Amino acid sequence: MQKQVPDYITEIIKVVDSNNVYPLKDLFMKLRKDxxxxxxxxxxxxxxxxxxxxxxxxxxxxxxxxxSLANNLLGIIGK
Incomplete structure (x- = not known):
């Protein structure tokens, strides 16, 4: 049986997509309130x-x- 996707996954995607790299501890502290x-x-x-x-x-x-990091690197290499 496959585990259900938690509600907070979309929030994680939003935060990390805007930063490319994000500390796990900071994300944990931010999400555990909600x-x-x-x-x-x-x-x-x-x-x-x-x-x-x-x-x-x-x-x-x-x-x-x-x-996202791979796309950024390819963009830099392509310049």
């Missing part, structure tokens, strides 16, 4: 990696929008 079901940074990280294909969380707990 979404009490987020019980830890670890569960937030797992939800991000499970439900958002273009995002990953690196070893420094930075959420990275891989698709």
């Amino acid at each position: 979404y009490p079901e987020i019980d830890s940074m670890r569960s937030l990280k797992q939800d991000i990696e499970e439900h958002i294909v273009d995002f990953s969380v690196n070893q420094n707990n930075l959420i990275i929008n891989k698709g």
Whole structure:
């Protein structure tokens, strides 16, 4: 059985899309006020990696929008 997509996933996409890279801790502190079901940074990280294909969380707990960064790099290389 597939897990249901949490409501806060769209909020994560909005925040990270506007920044390309965003600290997991800052996002956790921001979201937990409105979404009490987020019980830890670890569960937030797992939800991000499970439900958002273009995002990953690196070893420094930075959420990275891989698709947007790749497009930016290709734009720079193409100039």
